[in-house]
Amino acid sequence: MNYYDIIIIGAGIAGATVANTLKRKNQKVLVVDKNGIASGGSGAAGAFVSPKIGKGSSLQRLTNESFSFSKDFYKTTCPKYFHQTGVIRIPKNETDAEKFHEYEKYNENIYERYSKEKLETLGIKSVFDSFYFPEAGDCDAKDICNFLLKDIEVVNLDVLVLKKKEGIWLVGEYSAHNIILATGFESDLVDIRYMGIHGTWGTRGNFKSKLALDISMHKDVSVGANVNSIIKLGATHEKEIEEILPCKEEQALKLKEKASSLIDTLDLEIEEVFCGMRAGSKDYFPLVGKVIDVDNMLKEYPDIVRGAKEELKYIDNMYILNGLGGRGFVFAPYMASLLSAYIIEGKEMDKRVNPDRLFFKWARKLNNK
Ligand SMILES: Cc1cc2nc3c(=O)[nH]c(=O)nc-3n(C[C@H](O)[C@H](O)[C@H](O)COP(=O)(O)OP(=O)(O)OC[C@H]3O[C@@H](n4cnc5c(N)ncnc54)[C@H](O)[C@@H]3O)c2cc1C
Numbered sequence: 001m002n003y004y005d006i007i008i009i010g011a012g013i014a015g016a017t018v019a020n021t022l023k024r025k026n027q028k029v030l031v032v033d034k035n036g037i038a039s040g041g042s043g044a045a046g047a048f049v050s051p052k053i054g055k056g057s058s059l060q061r062l063t064n065e066s067f068s069f070s071k072d073f074y075k076t077t078c079p080k081y082f083h084q085t086g087v088i089r090i091p092k093n094e095t096d097a098e099k100f101h102e103y104e105k106y107n108e109n110i111y112e113r114y115s116k117e118k119l120e121t122l123g124i125k126s127v128f129d130s131f132y133f134p135e136a137g138d139c140d141a142k143d144i145c146n147f148l149l150k151d152i153e154v155v156n157l158d159v160l161v162l163k164k165k166e167g168i169w170l171v172g173e174y175s176a177h178n179i180i181l182a183t184g185f186e187s188d189l190v191d192i193r194y195m196g197i198h199g200t201w202g203t204r205g206n207f208k209s210k211l212a213l214d215i216s217m218h219k220d221v222s223v224g225a226n227v228n229s230i231i232k233l234g235a236t237h238e239k240e241i242e243e244i245l246p247c248k249e250e251q252a253l254k255l256k257e258k259a260s261s262l263i264d265t266l267d268l269e270i271e272e273v274f275c276g277m278r279a280g281s282k283d284y285f286p287l288v289g290k291v292i293d294v295d296n297m298l299k300e301y302p303d304i305v306r307g308a309k310e311e312l313k314y315i316d317n318m319y320i321l322n323g324l325g326g327r328g329f330v331f332a333p334y335m336a337s338l339l340s341a342y343i344i345e346g347k348e349m350d351k352r353v354n355p356d357r358l359f360f361k362w363a364r365k366l367n368n369k
Contacts, residue, residue, distance in 0.1 A: 016031075018332075053100075085214060159172070244277060280326075289339070320355060
């Protein structure tokens with residue numbers, strides 16, 4: 001009765017998208033979360049889904065591939081909870097504005113250049129010309145996670161240890177052939193120090209407003225279009241906060257102050273404040289694939305701390321989907337599709353997101369400690 005093909009630990013956007021994708025591949029899936037659906041960083045997110053601008057780095061290309069995939073995923077899977085309002089990307093300052101000229105040739109997704117005069121007609125204050133991405137938008141974060149998990153068994157369970165008996169994973173009273181760790185910034189169930197998962201704190205405020213604002217925008221704060229009389233303001237930059245704290249209204253009010261340089265915030269009234277931690281990796285790329293058996297590697301091959309490269313040993317039937325950073329809602333559907341294809345169809349994992357990339361460098365650093 002309690003046996004599953006796959007148990008996923010974590011019911012944030014990572015767990016929800018991979019559970020949904022695996023279920024559609026006829027897998028018997030169980031999702032467990034200690035605090036319920038979207039109770040971590042995902043529930044706090046402004047959940048904007050927009051392209052990344054820059055000078056064509058590998059991370060930018062991956063983000064934009066993910067953006068193309070994910071906006072279509074949301075549009076077809078849960079259109080009610082994805083608002084394709086378009087997103088304007090506004091330079092932060094004069095230096096940034098100059099860089100926008102260089103960035104322009106690397107805009108791979110559909111975009112238009114909006115002059116500051118055009119922005120003014122839309123009710124947006126800016127002294128710089130900006131990029132408008134019409135395909136971008138934002139998700140109702142919690143609703144989307146709930147929707148993706150609606151036909152999937154989800155139980156409240158704080159997983160304290162992972163046990164294995166005769167090759168089968170045991171999680172409380174449940175058992176499974178495979179396990180996927182989608183636990184966000186809390187990542188102490190197995191030794192995955194090599195992935196360098198760390199949290200960055202952020203706050204989102206939902207504000208009631210009658211302001212006519214049809215487009216979302218990012219500058220040093222993200223401002224959502226007015227959807228159902230709510231304007232979302234959000235940012236995640238507070239690296240010095242290391243543990244979960246109660247949400248503070250004053251943080252949301254600071255966002256409102258910042259937003260006043262972009263829109264008329266006079267009638268904005270706080271409705272609800274959300275806050276949470278998003279999990280990033282050492283190199284800002286997502287972490288998707290198998291999990292290396294660190295203990296075993298260090299015991300079997302002590303020379304790896306001096307730079308030797310050996311064949312990697314993995315924890316059998318354990319996978320991870322994490323490190324989605326400030327773009328969890330952009331990356332998750334695409335990463336979930338890569339992981340599902342890897343587990344079920346045996347497709348090769350994209351090297352850019354395979355956590356193996358970080359292992360030997362991390363092991364070498366142990367020698368210097
Ligand atoms: C304020 C804020 C604004 C953001 N804005 C955006 C945005 O505009 N666009 C965007 O794309 N991204 C945004 N993000 C980032 C995005 O929210 C994250 O990338 C995303 O939430 C990561 O999802 P996740 O499923 O990996 O982790 P989480 O949502 O944190 O989920 C992990 C889950 O695992 C559970 N868990 C952990 N350990 C255990 C255990 N031992 N047993 C059982 N359950 C466990 C937790 O309870 C949690 O529910 C924002 C984040 C924040 C905080």
